[in-house]
Amino acid sequence: MINIKSAREIEIMRESCKMAAKTLHFLSKNLKIGMTTEEINEMCHQYTINRGGIPATLGYHGFTKSLCTSLNEVICHGIPSTKDTLRDGDILNLDVTTIWKGFHGDTNATFLIGNVKPEVKKLVDVAYECMMKGISVCRPGAHMGDIGAVIEEMAHGHGLSVVHEYCGHGIGRKFHEEPQVVHVGKKGTGPEMRPGMTFTIEPMINLGKRHCKVLNDGWTVVTKDKSWSAQFEHTILITEDGHEILTQFSPEEWTEADDKI
Ligand code: MF3
Ligand code: CO
Ligand code: CO
Numbered sequence: 254m255i256n257i258k259s260a261r262e263i264e265i266m267r268e269s270c271k272m273a274a275k276t277l278h279f280l281s282k283n284l285k286i287g288m289t290t291e292e293i294n295e296m297c298h299q300y301t302i303n304r305g306g307i308p309a310t311l312g313y314h315g316f317t318k319s320l321c322t323s324l325n326e327v328i329c330h331g332i333p334s335t336k337d338t339l340r341d342g343d344i345l346n347l348d349v350t351t352i353w354k355g356f357h358g359d360t361n362a363t364f365l366i367g368n369v370k371p372e373v374k375k376l377v378d379v380a381y382e383c384m385m386k387g388i389s390v391c392r393p394g395a396h397m398g399d400i401g402a403v404i405e406e407m408a409h410g411h412g413l414s415v416v417h418e419y420c421g422h423g424i425g426r427k428f429h430e431e432p433q434v435v436h437v438g439k440k441g442t443g444p445e446m447r448p449g450m451t452f453t454i455e456p457m458i459n460l461g462k463r464h465c466k467v468l469n470d471g472w473t474v475v476t477k478d479k480s481w482s483a484q485f486e487h488t489i490l491i492t493e494d495g496h497e498i499l500t501q502f503s504p505e506e507w508t509e510a511d512d513k514i
Contacts, residue, residue: 255423255431257449262356262425263490266451270358270488270499273351275511276300277360280347286339286367290322293347294333299514301351309350309357309428316472321348328457328465328474328482329419341367344377346484350428357424359453360500361486372460373481379411380458380483387454388489391496395446401438404456414463419474421453424488446491455486
């Protein structure tokens with residue numbers, strides 16, 4: 254069953270999603286070559302709890318950190334570590350999920366560290382376009398399969414591949430709920446979108462082949478061929494006449510207080 258959120262629940266989702274978006278933006282502004290992903294984890298944790306939020310990944314099915322940090326060939330679910338240092342030319346995905354008044358907001362983005370090779374920058378740009386293209390087809394009456402169809406078409410058009418095993422998801426009181434949002438597929442298939450649905454779109458796009466494997470830590474998902482991978486994620490709401498991206502804020506909503514941990 255796909256949950257339809259009430260007007261009150263949607264109001265809270267707007268808040269939790271804005272909190273996640275602001276946290277992600279704060280972290281992106283504070284990235285530096287030489288920093289470890291554990292330092293990013295500490296910033297994320299403090300930023301979130303200082304505002305009354307809860308980092309959703311902490312303790313989630315045994316995950317021990319307050320966000321996921323996925324470098325280069327890591328597709329998703331990278332674990333922050335004192336051993337992973339940002340280097341010139343890296344790409345780093347930060348995936349932030351915040352719980353606020355019992356509701357989740359989930360967003361991620363891939364950032365360029367220093368000077369990145371042109372083909373890698375193109376990968377990151379296309380991954381962003383894939384997410385936005387997927388969002389653009391969301392409206393009442395559209396089908397969940399429409400999202401995967403446009404994402405797959407865009408990625409393949411650029412000679413890139415789409416990860417199959419990890420998906421977007423319904424979100425609300427639960428971190429992951431129905432529906433599953435597959436990033437490949439066929440137009441007109443899958444459940445119909447209805448006003449009040451909230452779900453994420455979070456395509457993972459690889460420079461090489463689509464195949465992945467999980468490392469021995471039980472979490473870190475990497476490409477099998479070691480090619481680099483990029484991802485972007487927004488939480489969206491289906492409205493009466495289209496959609497609303499919940500995990501964003503306008504520049505005038507960023508205040509001086511938002512720049513402090
Ligand atoms: N934030 C991820 C998502 O987009 C899920 C991370 S779960 C964790 O769905 F346990 F790996 F943190
Ligand atoms: Co998600
Ligand atoms: Co996420």
